[in-house]
Amino acid sequence: EDKVVQSPLSLVVHEGDTVTLNCSYEVTNFRSLLWYKQEKKAPTFLFMLTSSGIEKKSGRLSSILDKKELFSILNITATQTGDSAIYLCAVDISGGGADGLTFGKGTHLIIQP
Amino acid sequence: KAGVTQTPRYLIKTRGQQVTLSCSPISGHRSVSWYQQTPGQGLQFLFEYFSETQRNKGNFPGRFSGRQFSNSRSEMNVSTLELGDSALYLCASNPLRDRGPYEQYFGPGTRLTVT
Numbered sequence: 001e002d003k004v005v006q007s008p009l010s011l012v013v014h015e016g017d018t019v020t021l022n023c024s025y026e027v028t029n030f031r032s033l034l035w036y037k038q039e040k041k042a043p044t045f046l047f048m049l050t051s052s053g054i055e056k057k058s059g060r061l062s063s064i065l066d067k068k069e070l071f072s073i074l075n076i077t078a079t080q081t082g083d084s085a086i087y088l089c090a091v092d093i094s095g096g097g098a099d100g101l102t103f104g105k106g107t108h109l110i111i112q113p
Numbered sequence: 114k115a116g117v118t119q120t121p122r123y124l125i126k127t128r129g130q131q132v133t134l135s136c137s138p139i140s141g142h143r144s145v146s147w148y149q150q151t152p153g154q155g156l157q158f159l160f161e162y163f164s165e166t167q168r169n170k171g172n173f174p175g176r177f178s179g180r181q182f183s184n185s186r187s188e189m190n191v192s193t194l195e196l197g198d199s200a201l202y203l204c205a206s207n208p209l210r211d212r213g214p215y216e217q218y219f220g221p222g223t224r225l226t227v228t
Contacts, residue, residue: 034216042117042203042219043156088156092217098168100146100158101205101217 002027006089006104014112017079021107023089024071033072034101035063036088043088046074076109084111115140117206117220125226131192134223138185138206145187146217147179150201159202162187191225199227 007022025033032050036043047056049065049072056063060079065072076083086108090101118137126132138145147159158171162181179189185206191198201224205217 032216036219041201041221045216045218048216090156094169098144098161098163100148100161100169100171101156102158103148103156105155 002091002093002102004089004091004102004104006087006107008107009105010108010110012110012112013079015079015081017111018075018077019079019109021074021076021087021089021109022071023073023104025089025091025102026070027091027093027102029093030067030091031094032092033065034090034092035072035074036090038086038088038106039084046087079111081111081113084109117204117218119202119204119220119223121223122221123224123226125228126194127228128194128196130194131190132194132225133188133190134202134204134225136187136189136204136206136220138187138204139208139218142206142208142218143185144207144215145181145185146205146207147187147189148203148205149173150203150222151199156203159189194227196227199225201225 003026005024034048035046047063052067060077063074086106088106090103120135144163146161150156160170165181176192181187201222203222204220207215207217
């Protein structure tokens with residue numbers, strides 16, 4: 001059975017801190033790993049990773065994939081209260097979405113002022 | 114470009130009733146997937162449609178069904194509602210022009226409450 005495990009499940013830090021969120025996976029046929037941010041309703045897309053060792057970066061957020069060790073990390077530097085959200089990691093095994101994404105339970109990140 | 118839209122945004126139904134939810138993908142996107150999100154189980158894949166065909170279905174009972182129209186809009190239906198069907202139902206679309214992989218973009222969801 002395909003499995004995605006995120007850690008920690010919840011995290012409380014102060015504004016300005018740097019956080020690292022973890023995602024490990026065991027799937028039958030890896031095509032890509034995706035990170036989403038969910039605040040109120042719709043998960044919003046952050047990154048899609050397909051190749052090992054290539055960092056994706058967007059502002060204060062960055063992510064990297066290790067296909068040998070089957071994990072990914074999402075880093076957020078200089079955190080702000082607006083970063084408070086649930087961060088979801090998902091793996092795509094079909095490439096075109098036919099098999100759906102397999103999601104982890106998410107990391108609930110709370111940034112205190 | 115408009116995002117994924119879902120209607121209605123909120124629904125309250127009673128046990129035994131049926132419900133139909135609608136999803137319009139991003140213009141040009143041909144693949145639509147549906148997910149159920151609950152506090153206990155997280156986000157779980159329901160089914161995926163491409164070119165009006167269901168290509169795959171997650172581990173859900175036959176009470177959950179769906180369809181896709183020629184304009185890529187999709188509907189999902191839940192019959193004989195149970196209390197456990199209370200959840201946020203999310204629709205996602207992706208362009209699927211060739212082999213991919215592609216990121217999926219989510220709509221705002223429909224919050225279904227079954228009483």
